[in-house]
Amino acid sequence: MAYRDKATQGHFDLESTESYIRDSMHQIGSIMLEKLLNSDNGGFQGETIPCKNKKGQDHTFKFKEFRNKDLLTVLGPVTVERAYYYDKKCREGFCPKDTQLDIKGTSFSPGMRRIMGRVGAYRPFGLGHEDIKEMAGIEASDKEIERVSYQIGSDVEEYFKDESEQLSTKTNNIIPLENMDIEKMYVLMDGTGVPVVKKEIKNRKGKGENGQAKTREAKLGCVFTQTTLDEKGFPIRDEGSTSYVGFIETAEDFGDRIYAEALSRGLEKAKKVCVIGDGAQWIWNIADFHFPGKLFTWHFIHQRMMKFTG
Incomplete structure (x- = not known):
C-alpha cells in the first residue's frame, strides 16, 4: 500500500502508512496474545475443586466443560478458553481462569478497562468511543465505556469508603503518605x-x-x-x-x-x-x-x- 501511494503521489502517505502498520501489529499481537492465554489448557485444575460454602460444609466443584469468552483487549478481540466448574449443592459455578486474569463478569481486559475508564472520566461517553478509535485503533461503544466507567467508579468508591472507615476508627495505626x-x-x-x-x-x-x-x-x-x-x-x-x-x-x-x-x-x-x-x-x-x-x-x-x- 505504501509503495502504491508513492507510485501514484510521488511520496509516501505517512499518516495512512503508520495507521496501516499499527492495525497490522494489533492483528499480529492479538493472535499472539490469544495463543498465550490459551496455552494453559483453559486453566483446567483437575476433575474437582474443593468448595467451602458459608456454612462451613465442604462441597466439591466438578469440572463440567470448557467455555469460551470473547474478550476485547488493547490489541484487539481475542477468544479465551476457560474450564468451567459447578457445585450442584451450592448451585454455583465459576471459571477459575476468570479470577486469575481479572476478567470475571466482564468482556474487557484489565488494560482495556483502564483505557475506557480514563476516557470516561475526562470525556462524555458519546465522544469517548471516538477518542479510543482514533488514538488506540480499538472499537468500543459509548454504552460499553459508560458501563465500565461506572463499575470502576463503584469499585473506587467502595475502596475509599472502607479506607475512610478504617482511618476514622484507627487513627493510632495510620501510616501517612508523608513520613x-x-x-x-x-x-x-x-x-x-x-x-x-x-x-x-x-x-x-x-x-x-x-x-x-x-x-x-x-x-x-x-x-x-x-x-x-x-x-x-x-x-x-x-x-x-x-x-x-x-x-x-x-x-x-x-x-x-x-x-x-x-x-x-x-x-x-x-x-x-x-x-x-x-x-x-x-x-x-x-x-x-x-x-x-x-x-x-x-x-x-x-x-x-x-x-x-x-
Whole structure:
C-alpha cells in the first residue's frame, strides 16, 4: 500500500502508512496474545475443586466443560478458553481462569478497562468511543465505556469508603503518605451545582421558581502542604502535594471523606492546619467537627464579592 501511494503521489502517505502498520501489529499481537492465554489448557485444575460454602460444609466443584469468552483487549478481540466448574449443592459455578486474569463478569481486559475508564472520566461517553478509535485503533461503544466507567467508579468508591472507615476508627495505626513532619497543611472545600437527570432531583427543594431543584451539589475538596515561600514572602504550595476528593453526598458523609484524606496525608503530624472555604454553613460545620481548633480562612474572592454586593 505504501509503495502504491508513492507510485501514484510521488511520496509516501505517512499518516495512512503508520495507521496501516499499527492495525497490522494489533492483528499480529492479538493472535499472539490469544495463543498465550490459551496455552494453559483453559486453566483446567483437575476433575474437582474443593468448595467451602458459608456454612462451613465442604462441597466439591466438578469440572463440567470448557467455555469460551470473547474478550476485547488493547490489541484487539481475542477468544479465551476457560474450564468451567459447578457445585450442584451450592448451585454455583465459576471459571477459575476468570479470577486469575481479572476478567470475571466482564468482556474487557484489565488494560482495556483502564483505557475506557480514563476516557470516561475526562470525556462524555458519546465522544469517548471516538477518542479510543482514533488514538488506540480499538472499537468500543459509548454504552460499553459508560458501563465500565461506572463499575470502576463503584469499585473506587467502595475502596475509599472502607479506607475512610478504617482511618476514622484507627487513627493510632495510620501510616501517612508523608513520613516527615509537615510544616503546614491546607484543607480546602467547596461545592458546585451539577446538572443531573430529572429522577436525581425528584422532590428536592431548590432555587427554581417552583421551588424545585435543577441541580445536585457536588462537594469537592483537596489537601496540600506548604513548606516554602516565594521571593515576595508568599506561601508556595509544595509541588505535587495536592490530592483531591469529591462526591455528590451529604455534608456529613463528605466531612468523613475529607477528614480521612487529611489523615492519610499526615494530619496528625502537621504543625499547622488551615481550613479554607466560603461562607457555606456545611463547610463551617465540617471544620468545627473534624478540624477543631484549626485556622479557618474565608475565600478571599468571596470576601471581595460580599464587599461589593453587600
